[in-house]
Amino acid sequence: MSAARDRDQPRGAKASRAEPDGRYVRYGKLDEMLRLYLAAPLVAILVGGCGSGGTETSCGVDGCTIRFPRSGDASVSVLGIEARMVGVRDGTAELVVAGQTITVPVGGETEAGGFTVAVEQVTDQEVVVRVRP
Numbered sequence: 207m208s209a210a211r212d213r214d215q216p217r218g219a220k221a222s223r224a225e226p227d228g229r230y231v232r233y234g235k236l237d238e239m240l241r242l243y244l245a246a247p248l249v250a251i252l253v254g255g256c257g258s259g260g261t262e263t264s265c266g267v268d269g270c271t272i273r274f275p276r277s278g279d280a281s282v283s284v285l286g287i288e289a290r291m292v293g294v295r296d297g298t299a300e301l302v303v304a305g306q307t308i309t310v311p312v313g314g315e316t317e318a319g320g321f322t323v324a325v326e327q328v329t330d331q332e333v334v335v336r337v338r339p
Contacts, residue, residue, distance in 0.1 A: 260275045260280060261274055261275070261282045263282055263284055265284060265285070268338055269285070269336060269337055269338025269339065270284040270336070270338070271326075271334065271336050272284065272289060272335045272337065273333075273334055273335075274291035274332060274333045274334075274335065275291075275331070275333075276328070276329070276331055276332055276333055279292065284337055285321065285337060287303065287304040287319055287321065287337075288302075288303075288305075289301060289302070289303045289304075289335065289337060290302040291333060292307070294328055297312050297328060298310065298312075298325075299311075299312070299325045299328065299333050299335070301318075301335065303319060303321065303323050304320070304321060306318040306319055308323060310323060310324065310325040311325065312325050312327065312328050313325070313326075315336075321339055322336075322337070323335065323336070323337050324336040
C-alpha cells in the first residue's frame, strides 16, 4: 500500500477494502455495532425456542413449527411468546398462545396476540402447530 493511499484513509476505522477506482472504504465502530444490532434478532429466530413436556421446535425467518405431544400439557416459548397445548377433541386443537385461549381445527388457522397460528397435523402421537408473525 502506498503512503498516498494511507493518508487518504480515515482514522479510527477497523478494516478497509479497496474500491475499483482505488479509493478505500473503511468500516468503523458504528458499522460494527449496526451489523450486530441487525443480526441479533435473526439469530434469536433461527435458534428456535425453549420447550417443556417433550415439545420440538424448528424456527426460520418465516415462523416456527412446533410439535406438541398429543397427550399431556406441554408448552414452548417461541418468537417472544408462550404457546401451550391444552388438548385435542374431535380434530380441533385447544391452545393458549400469547395468553389467549384458541381452538383451531386441523388445516385451519386463526390469530392470537398478533401471530397467525395454524394446526397443520394431528396424529395419535403429536400435534403440529405453525406460529408466524
